[in-house]
Amino acid sequence: MTRWxxxxxxxxxxxxxxxxxxxxxxxSPAFRIWVRFLLDIxxxxxxxxxxxxxxxxxAPTEIVYGxxxxxxxxxxxxxxxxxxxxxxxxxxxxDSEISTDLCSFYRCALGLVLEDYLPRPDLILSSSHLCDGxxxxxxxxxxxxxxxHLMLDPPYTRNPHxxxxxxxxxxxxxxxxxxxxxxxxxxxxxASVLTLSNEARKYMAKVNVLRRCKPSPLPGRxxxxxxxxxxxxxxxxxxxxxxxxxxxxxVRGKVARGQGYLQREKRRLxxxxxxxxxxRNEIFQILDEHHVAVSFEEPNFLxxxxxxxxxxxxxxxxxxxxxxxxxxxxxxVEAIRKMAEAYGIDGAIHFSxxxxxxxxxxxxxxADDLKEKGIPCAVLPGDGADSDNxxxxxxxxxxxxxxxxxx
Amino acid sequence: xxxxxxxxxxxxxxxxxxxxxxxxxIVAYSVMNTGANPQKAARKCLExxxxxxxxxxTAISAVVATGYGRIRVPFAAKEITEITCHARGAHxxxxxxxxxxxxxxxxxxxxxxxxxxxVTDFIMNDKCAAGTGRFLEVMAAVLETDLxxxxxxxxxxxxxVPISSMCTVFAESEVIxxxxxxxxxxxIMRGLHEAISRRIFRMAKRLRVRxxxxxxxxxxxxxxIGETIQALFGQRMNIPQEPQITGALGAALCARDLVRK
Numbered sequence: 001m002t003r004w005x006x007x008x009x010x011x012x013x014x015x016x017x018x019x020x021x022x023x024x025x026x027x028s029p030a031f032r033i034w035v036r037f038l039l040d041i042x043x044x045x046x047x048x049x050x051x052x053x054x055x056x057x058x059a060p061t062e063i064v065y066g067x068x069x070x071x072x073x074x075x076x077x078x079x080x081x082x083x084x085x086x087x088x089x090x091x092x093x094x095d096s097e098i099s100t101d102l103c104s105f106y107r108c109a110l111g112l113v114l115e116d117y118l119p120r121p122d123l124i125l126s127s128s129h130l131c132d133g134x135x136x137x138x139x140x141x142x143x144x145x146x147x148x149h150l151m152l153d154p155p156y157t158r159n160p161h162x163x164x165x166x167x168x169x170x171x172x173x174x175x176x177x178x179x180x181x182x183x184x185x186x187x188x189x190x191a192s193v194l195t196l197s198n199e200a201r202k203y204m205a206k207v208n209v210l211r212r213c214k215p216s217p218l219p220g221r222x223x224x225x226x227x228x229x230x231x232x233x234x235x236x237x238x239x240x241x242x243x244x245x246x247x248x249x250x251v252r253g254k255v256a257r258g259q260g261y262l263q264r265e266k267r268r269l270x271x272x273x274x275x276x277x278x279x280r281n282e283i284f285q286i287l288d289e290h291h292v293a294v295s296f297e298e299p300n301f302l303x304x305x306x307x308x309x310x311x312x313x314x315x316x317x318x319x320x321x322x323x324x325x326x327x328x329x330x331x332x333v334e335a336i337r338k339m340a341e342a343y344g345i346d347g348a349i350h351f352s353x354x355x356x357x358x359x360x361x362x363x364x365x366x367a368d369d370l371k372e373k374g375i376p377c378a379v380l381p382g383d384g385a386d387s388d389n390x391x392x393x394x395x396x397x398x399x400x401x402x403x404x405x406x407x
Numbered sequence: 408x409x410x411x412x413x414x415x416x417x418x419x420x421x422x423x424x425x426x427x428x429x430x431x432x433i434v435a436y437s438v439m440n441t442g443a444n445p446q447k448a449a450r451k452c453l454e455x456x457x458x459x460x461x462x463x464x465t466a467i468s469a470v471v472a473t474g475y476g477r478i479r480v481p482f483a484a485k486e487i488t489e490i491t492c493h494a495r496g497a498h499x500x501x502x503x504x505x506x507x508x509x510x511x512x513x514x515x516x517x518x519x520x521x522x523x524x525x526v527t528d529f530i531m532n533d534k535c536a537a538g539t540g541r542f543l544e545v546m547a548a549v550l551e552t553d554l555x556x557x558x559x560x561x562x563x564x565x566x567x568v569p570i571s572s573m574c575t576v577f578a579e580s581e582v583i584x585x586x587x588x589x590x591x592x593x594x595i596m597r598g599l600h601e602a603i604s605r606r607i608f609r610m611a612k613r614l615r616v617r618x619x620x621x622x623x624x625x626x627x628x629x630x631x632i633g634e635t636i637q638a639l640f641g642q643r644m645n646i647p648q649e650p651q652i653t654g655a656l657g658a659a660l661c662a663r664d665l666v667r668k
Contacts (some may be wrong), residue, residue: 049630364613371528381533393475401490
């Protein structure tokens with residue numbers, strides 16, 4: 001029954017008025033847009049009228065929207081499942097198939113796949129930058145579903161040769177995807193998608209500028225959940241531009257009223273890494289208790305420039321290659337320095353998600369760099385999706401010790 | 408004018424400590440097992456210290472709680488982490504301290520501090536309690552010896568038997584196998600102490616360790632580990648007379664700051 005409900009578009013149609021009612025009092029209209037967006041893409045993925053493309057969070061969604069397909073991101077679904085407190089069962093199921101040392105977001109997603117809870121893909125698309133497990137995971141999924149897997153392989157270094165290499169990969173991938181899905185290559189539509197992405201980007205930049213204000217207008221827990229989620233999954237869609245426009249007006253209103261998300265903000269933190277633990281935990285509650293705001297988060301750092309609609313492949317190649325988390329660690333360090341300065345940061349938390357090699361590997365160097373600038377940084381080891389790896393006592397001690405260092 | 412007394416209680420996972428502090432130093436202290444009820448342990452521990460000092464609860468100006476059970480001490484004026492408290496305590500006892508190595512019942516920490524005893528950085532063990540007091544307790548049981556005996560006995564061994572596993576459960580099996588193979592218990596004990604020391608040494612390498620180093624926490628009472636850890640770091644360390652109360656002492660110092668503010 002639950003499986004049938006998960007695959008039926010009626011479920012998501014029915015859930016919309018229910019969730020609208022439930023969240024009617026939520027102060028952020030952008031949050032409500034996010035909820036509707038999730039329901040809409042899931043409904044469309046179940047409706048069978050458009051191709052469904054599974055993709056990893058770091059591949060550009062503009063490609064999928066340009067192909068008039070519906071994106072499904074297993075990592076984002078896993079974070080939602082963890083947020084709802086349902087991740088234990090799928091993770092346990094996946095643990096009988098793959099190593100428990102692998103990322104719990106992928107393990108959770110695999111469990112959901114094995115139980116057949118997710119809309120089935122027509123095509124799988126992944127990119128190798130940032131997440132070292134992505135291509136292998138998505139390749140396994142393509143074998144499970146018996147559907148093609150297309151891969152992007154961004155080069156390590158950023159130079160004209162690498163850019164040309166990336167452009168040719170994107171072009172080939174889009175042409176191949178069109179053949180597989182039986183859809184025409186519509187450059188006009190790709191141009192519209194890039195225009196929508198630019199629109200979202202414009203408001204994202206404005207939100208980021210407003211977030212420099214003191215007190216912090218937007219809670220870091222939101223920045224790491226639905227805001228980062230929309231950054232990964234909505235760019236290139238109408239939902240994306242609506243969302244960021246709405247978020248901008250919401251944040252602007254709060255700044256105009258001098259309203260911070262905390263009653264009395266004493267210190268400002270920068271959250272490092274793309275994720276936080278999504279299951280029930282006390283992290284933000286502890287920080288709130290001590291009047292310490294998470295003022296900005298790494299995933300919301302705007303690293304790419306305007307996308308030229310008439311040159312989609314070149315623009316998207318540029319976007320991928322300008323990702324500060326890909327390539328040498330110096331890029332990320334430099335971006336973090338900029339964030340620390342722009343947001344008047346007093347301290348930082350590096351959430352080192354077990355299973356996330358590229359993030360954990362750089363944590364020590366990043367923490368040392370911040371410390372040299374007089375910014376204490378606590379490395380918080382943990383797990384984003386597997387609540388069995390959460391240690392409340394140790395987490396509290398680490399966070400409170402950081403707070404005490406800031407006092 | 409009545410003598411000002413400040414209380415510090417450190418409610419750890421295995422043991423609890425209380426320290427009563429006056430302007431001229433430590434008045435009394437007590438150490439006991441935490442048991443299943445941290446709240447009860449905190450009260451009992453403080454009462455015992457008061458009894459030793461011949462004082463009533465009303466004599467205390469303020470109490471600060473630390474340790475993992477700090478949030479369950481209703482009579483505490485403030486809760487402060489054991490990281491800050493160990494730094495304060497170690498700096499009070501040895502003002503030249505710039506690094507603290509604290510090995511407690513279920514966790515280990517390396518803390519760096521400035522010349523005023525303020526924490527500048529720290530690192531903690533994560534996920535498991537390998538190489539901590541609990542680990543030693545289990546090993547003592549396997550070796551059929553008292554925990555207090557492990558230190559002096561290990562010092563009798565000329566070399567340690569290499570112990571490869573740091574997981575308490577796997578190390579237990581490994582020690583049982585070594586006993587069966589006929590290795591002297593003293594050499595096994597020394598091997599265990601060396602393994603614990605290596606683990607904390609690796610952790611410390613991730614911070615900028617500066618002289619002087621003070622070794623605190625219940626495990627610092629073990630002279631065997633004291634020897635191996637100092638050999639590994641290549642320098643003498645300050646080891647308090649009663650290293651187990653360093654956190655509670657730091658908490659009492661924080662209580663004094665609270666009152667004086």
